[in-house]
Amino acid sequence: MRPLTDGAELLVGRDSELSWLVAWIREVGAGRGVAVLVDGEPGIGKSALVRTACAAATDAGCQVYWGAGDELGQALPLLPLLDALRITPAARDPRRVAISKLLRGGAVAGKGADLAARAAEQLIALVDELSQDGPAVLVVDELQWADRTTVAVWSRLARAVRQLPLLLIGVLRPIPRRDDLRSLFRIVGPGERLRLGRLAEPAVLELVAELAGGKPGAELARLAAGAAGNPLYLTELLDALTRSSCLQVDPAGIAELTGAATPDSLPEAIADRLGFxxxxxxxxxxxxxxxxxxxxxxxxxxxxxxxxxxxxxxxxxxxxxxxxxxxxxxxxxxxxxxxxxxxxxMPTAVRIAWHQGAAWALAEANAPVERVARQLLPMVSTTDSRVPVPAWAVRWLLDVATPLIGQAPGVAVALLRRAVRDAPLDDAVTGALACRLADAYFGVGNVAQAERIADRALDRVRDPDVRVDLYTTVVQCRAMTGRSAEFLNELNHALTQPGLQPRHRARLLVLIARTHRYIGEVDTADRVATEALEELGPVEDRWATGWALHVLSLVAMVRGDWAGALPLFERAMAVVRGDPALIDLTLQLRINQSVTFGALDRYPEAHAAAAQARELADRTGSVVRLSEAQSALGQLLLGAGRWDDALAEVDVVADDRKDPGVVCCDHGVAAIIHFHRGETAAAREHLDVAAKYWERIGDRVVESLVRARSLAFEYAGAPERALAVLTAVLAGEDAGEDLLGDAVRLATTIGDLRTATDVEARVHALADGSAVPHLGALALYCRGLLDRDGTTLLRAADGYRDAGRPLSRAKALEAAAIAFAKAKEEDRGSARAAFTHAVDLYAELGAQWDVARLRALFRAFGIRRGPTVKHRQATHGWDSLTPTEGRIAALVVEGLSNPQIAARLYLSPRTVGTHVSHILNKLGVHSRIDIAREAARHQSASG
Incomplete structure (x- = not known):
């Protein structure tokens, strides 16, 4: 029999499948990436096929990276990709070092930090960078055992693979088939799926001949037929026959059996090999x-x-x-x-004992957290609940709990739950274990259980540090379930407990202030947060100081004191800067600072703050804050008239990774843009998506979605219903300023002067004494609508111009044109001038619905517009690219990767990826190399 050499595998009967893989390798070599799924039953030869293709890829100059899922390790995130991309503590390049440090707890970002998500972002950027070094092949074998984070990364890479010279291969069995694995088959097209079936009889005989060293005789062929065309079974079967001397090749080159002791199944054949x-x-x-x-x-x-x-x-x-x-x-x-x-x-009891011994040895050797946890998991997964957690493992869990929760909260839950059960009731470590267990449940999203465990622990724990930590968990849980007010009495009672140091009292006061802010009691929140800062005095506590200042800044925002909020942001960020445990607070501060700058019409600073938040969130993998930063940018870009860029920000993070309010806001922004552009189907699709999340946000007013829903009725010719959508939310204190302006416009249009007058009075109170340009413009706009005064409306348009809000300016010019056209002493010249300027502004925005609507209205007045200004109308080809897309395309031509482009333009790599996808679609090409080719062709054609 032909011997099995180290790593060598026979590949027979797979010529067609191999030719497909080789063709895709050539495509990747030409710069066109592709994602491929290879599936089939165990032992059918999937891995052998892909390894053969990878050998061809290496010969063709491709980089090859190979990782595999493992049934024992599927509870731990990203292991297949960490293995494939060689992420180890010994790694030297900066990106790999950062990922390794992150997952080993070297950059912990506080309670609730999702280290796996952050590492996933870094891994995607690493794949991008590696692909820029040359064509690459990334294989994840045994994908059915991969953790969900690995599958999510594979999915994202599959969606973006057109942008990279990357052949992405997933190898998996038909079962188990989880929902996330099924989704991969929707992402990967039918033409990129290879399903390996059992070998046909000619291929079986060819493989047997190769293994046996001669043509199989009748008896051997009959025995081989019982292997059901499974190459692994055939290999093990022939090897067993050789070891038992039941196989020989006669002088004529015929391989035949000389005995009948043969394995009856694949497991038996494998056991025979091991028994040898x-x-x-x-x-x-x-x-x-x-x-x-x-x-x-x-x-x-x-x-x-x-x-x-x-x-x-x-x-x-x-x-x-x-x-x-x-x-x-x-x-x-x-x-x-x-x-x-x-x-x-191995018997179960023996296996668990071996795992415990292995875990202890690895922990003593300071092995990475996930390797030790992997050995402890079988202990808590066994049906024998009598297996205790050893004392050394309890101490180890307390030492590594925070990074373990951030990296694999589900694993942390399993281990900590058993440790809490086994710890003595009077043991001092029980409270600390329970505290970490509550954090772990919070990390997996089981808020109710996290709260129950923290509440129970508070009845037993006396250590002030642990108690404050438990109170923090409960406050977070209550806030997420809308029950913050219920916990105020206990928090206030906690302040009366003996033995509290100033930092303990300050932290409790911060929790009380945050709770008052959650329930809308801003005056009390202001007072208590100030008291927390006074309590600290000279004591340095960055957590308490940063959060107290954060509460004060939020209070200022709610009161509309935008200018007063800015120095609070600066003070808070000076306190928390550089503290990895306060990254989430840093992100919240920066995002809110961006919103504040926008409210003050300081758009360059608003964009800069949002971009900084986005960069930090993307770098640290904080998907929730990334989505909030992207959403803030989307709203700023909507207001600034950069609608294509706004749409790109909306698409960056998947909806299921966002807060429901952010989903509603983002789809509201997109719907507003599409309605103004006359793209009704797209607009309604965004409204339909938002509707699925609407009930989950409670009483919060999402201004962009309210505007979009109102606009939908206006688009359909129902201004009364459009106004009703706005008036339903105007009673709230957080009704946005744009909603107030649209309400007055719609109310005057349908003759509802009472509503128009009431809202105008509210606007006047907002703008009184304010130096913010858009507030002054809004007051003039509402007054001009009520008075039907074209001159006042032109002044409003000038104010909106100064504020940098082109859509609002166009609306003011439109209203001025109508006022001049309908005036008793008709001023056709002024009407025509305002009408022409309004149409030009709408056209620059691409607001074709508004252009068509306004032209139809003024045809009825018998007024024609002035000279036409040309605007970009192309939807495909180089001329259809937006300014941002044009800059990104130029950097793609220079050979920069998405992370490099992101750093150059102060964008998120995700945002750059979205723009590159739009560029590929607009140019009708398939790869970055094709973009360069199109750029050269365009430059040649334009001289």
Missing amino acids: LPEPARGVLRAAALLGVGFSVADLVTVTNTPVADLLPALDEARAAGVLVAAGDDLEFRHPLIRTALYDD
Whole structure:
């Protein structure tokens, strides 16, 4: 029989599938990326097929990265990608070092930090950078065992693969098929799926001939037919026959059986191979099986407490027997089923004991958190609840709880829950364990259980530091469930407890202030936050100081004291800057600062603050804050008239990763733009998506969505219903200024002067004494509408021009034109001038619905517009690119990656990716290389 050499695999009967993979490799070499799924039953040859293709990719000059899911490790995030991209503590390049440090707890970002999501963002950027170094192939084998974060990263890469010279391959079995795995088959087109079936009879006979070293005789062919066309079974079967001397090749080159002792199944065939090994080698392999399909020799040395020199004979025997193969600097089982056979052969109690020993050895060696946790998980997953958590593991859990919760909160829940159960009731560590368990439940989104555990722990714990931490968890949980007011009495009572130091009291006061702010009691929130700062005095506590200033800044925003909020932001950011535990607070401060600058019409500073928040959120992987920063930018860009850029910001983060209010806001922005552009179907699609989230945001007013819903009725010719949408929210204190202006416009249009007068009075009170340009313009606009005074409306248009709000300016010019046209002493010249300026502004924005509507209205007046100003109308080709897209396309031509472009233009890599997708679609091309080719063609055509 042909021997199995280290890593060599026979590939027979897969010429068609291999040709597809080789063709895709050529495509990647030409700069056109593709995502591919390869699926089939265990042992059918999926990995052998892809490895053969990867060898061809290496020969073609491609970089190849290979990682694999593992049934034991599926609770821990990103392991297949970390292995594939060589993310280890020994990594040297900055991106890999940052990812490794992040997941090892070196950059913890406080309670609720999602380290896995942050690492995922860094991994995507790393893949982008690696692809810019040359064509790349990234394989995730055994994808059905990968964790959900890995699948999410694979999904995002698949969506963006056209932008990269990347062949992305997922290899998986038909079952188990989770929902997130099913979604991959919707992302990857039918033409990029390879399903491997069982080998046909000719291929079976060819494989048997290769393995046996001769043409199979009738009896051998009959036996091989029982393998059901499974290459792994055939390989194991022929190997077993060879070991038992039941196979020989006669002088005529016919391979035939000489005995009948053959395995009846694939597991039996694998067991036969393992049974052939001496016991010392099998003992080493059992220890290796604890570590997973792939493992490092260093870890094997640690868990066996055996010098590497003493392990080498057993490892060499295992490699010679075809059980282990080399995997870069590590080793792996030749097939996952071989490892499974070894693992399942151990009795459960023995297996758990071995796992505990391995965990202890790895922890003593300061191994990464996820490697130790992986060995402890079987202990808590067993149906035998009598298995206790060892004392050393409890101490280890307390030391690593925060990074473990951030990296894998589900794993933390499982381990901490058992540790809390086993700890003595009077043990001092019980409270600390419960505190971390509550954090872990909060991390997995089980807010109710997090609150229950924290409440119970508060009844027992006396340590002030732990109690304040528990109170923080409860406050967060109550805020998320709308029950903040219920906890105020307990927080106030906590202030009376003995033994509190100033920093404890300050932190409790901050929690009380935040609670009052949650329930809308801004005056009390202001007073208590100020008291917290006074309580600290000379004591330095960055958490308490930063959060107290944050509450004060929010109070100022709610009161409309935008100018007063700015110095509070600066003070708070000076306090929290550089503290990794306060990154989330830093992001909130920067986002709110952006909103404040926008409210003051300081658009350059608003954009800069939002861009800084976006960059920090993207770099640290804070998806929730990233979506909020993107949303703030989208609203700013809407107001500034940069509508294409606003739409790009809306698309950056998937809806299911956003707060429901942010989803509603983003789709409201998009719907407003599409309605003004006359793109009704797209606008209504955004409203339909927002409607799914509307009920989840409670009483919050989302201004952009309210505007969009009102605009939908106006678009349909129902101004009364459009006004009703606005008046339904005008009673609230947080009704936006744009809503007030539209309400007066609609009310005067339908003759509802009472509503128009009431709203105008409210606007006048807002603008009285204010130096903010748009507030003065709004007051003039509303007064001009009520008085039908064209001159006042022109002054409003000038104010909106100074404020940098082109859509509002166009509306004021339109109203002025109508007022002049309808005046008793008709002023056709002024009407025509205002009408012409309004149409030009609408056209510059691409607001074709407004252009058509206004032209129809003034045809009825018998007024024609002045000279036509040309505007960009192209929807495809180079001339259709927006200024931002044009700049990004030029940098793509220079060969910059998305992260590099993002750094150059102060954008998020996600935003750059969205723009690049739009560029590809507008140019009708398939890759970055094609963009460069189109750029050269456009430059040549334009001389």
